[in-house]
Amino acid sequence: MTPVIAKTREELAAVRSGVRGTVALVPTMGALHEGHRSLIRKARGLADVVAVSIFVNPLQFGPGEDLDRYPRTFADDVEACAAEGVDIVFAPTAEVMYPATPQVTIEPGEMGRVVEGRTRPGHFAGMLTVVMKLLQLVRPDVAVFGEKDAQQLAMIRRMVADLDVPVRIVGGPTVRELGGLALSSRNRYLSEAERETALSLSQALQAGADAVQGGPAAVTGAARAVLDKAARAEPPLELDYLVLVDASTFTEVPAGYSGEAVLAVAGRVGTTHLIDNVPLSLAPVAPPHDPRAPGTPKES
Structure with a gap:
């Protein structure tokens, strides 16, 4: 047709x-x-x-x-x-x-x-x-x-x-290449080496998603560790931002936040600007157990 x-x-x-x-x-x-x-x-x-x-x-x-x-x-x-x-x-x-x-x-x-x-x-x-x-x-x-x-x-x-x-x-939904890179019309700019570095964007998002049970700080910390390594690659990733934001307002979420969120990342590899994100649902993080709290069984 x-x-x-x-x-x-x-x-x-x-x-x-x-x-x-x-x-x-x-x-x-x-x-x-x-x-x-x-x-x-x-x-x-x-x-x-x-x-x-x-x-x-x-x-x-x-x-x-x-x-x-x-x-x-x-x-x-x-x-x-x-x-x-x-x-x-x-x-x-x-x-x-x-x-x-x-x-x-x-x-x-x-x-x-x-x-x-x-x-x-x-x-x-x-x-x-x-x-x-x-x-x-x-x-x-x-x-x-x-x-x-x-x-x-x-x-x-x-x-x-x-x-x-x-x-x-x-x-x-976002469609991805086999290695995880989000499809974009700009991907055709990437050399083979640049494409390898660009994979760090989706890898960082996956690392953040895997850490979701630990709360906002754990999510961004896990993602940033991947991106820090990519910044030392050849060619390097030049990070524009990594943020965990409220899904409806795109304001950064505070510590202890629970609810729908988006982990968003953007950076440049060579001259190519790339963005990616993953939606997350953050549950309330249980406070650490305090052995001195009332009702805690005493050691025998």
């Missing part, structure tokens, strides 16, 4: 006007991999019609980031969409999405200034702005985003709730 390709607002509106039934949108920046394809398959189970947007959004790239070299593989992307039974591909240019420099954008609030937002100022404002525009143009009933970008997903959910956008937001 070959999807209908719309490259302008007018073409999209014409296609959208003929749609019968519910619509699911999978927003992407192209360079589609198995992670994207898994989101498309999830979308197929949620709606009658599946639309995929392919747009490298300049608003979410900061100075010195990889906007110019971000992989653009449109022909291959359309083939992947066809193989997955996508109905509509919306592939606008920057001039179509932004006919003039935007004067009104989405302010991400405090959540956009922490974790990834602290290391990439302006990123989330650009991301939320383009997502809002895509939701307005495509008018889907449901939109599907990858859980690998956990902070992005949390912020989109918050935006939709705060601004009463009539769309359901659904997350799709």
Whole structure:
């Protein structure tokens, strides 16, 4: 099945006007991999019609980031969409999405200034702005985003709730390579040696997850031990952050925290920026036994 390709607002509106039934949108920046394809398959189970947007959004790239070299593989992307039974591909240019420099954008609030937002100022404002525009143009009933970008997903959910956008937001699980590295369009930048170092991100998350019964300090301590070793590798991992955060606000959790959390990590290997995360459920940590406590049996 070959999807209908719309490259302008007018073409999209014409296609959208003929749609019968519910619509699911999978927003992407192209360079589609198995992670994207898994989101498309999830979308197929949620709606009658599946639309995929392919747009490298300049608003979410900061100075010195990889906007110019971000992989653009449109022909291959359309083939992947066809193989997955996508109905509509919306592939606008920057001039179509932004006919003039935007004067009104989405302010991400405090959540956009922490974790990834602290290391990439302006990123989330650009991301939320383009997502809002895509939701307005495509008018889907449901939109599907990858859980690998956990902070992005949390912020989109918050935006939709705060601004009463009539769309359901659904997350799709992170898809990983055989060694554990989270799939990303940027993985193709990595040399073989860099890929080995990059594996430390998922290994650190697994170490943290394995230590969850010990509480927040144990989780981050176990993960950091893996990352400290990776910082001495060749090539080294340059750590941007390792944080254990509340799953809904992305504020760092205090000592003794219990509840849903996300262990998130980001770093650079060579010139490649990579992120990853794992959701965790932290149970209350039992206090250490005090032999002097009332009711403690006395030694005979």
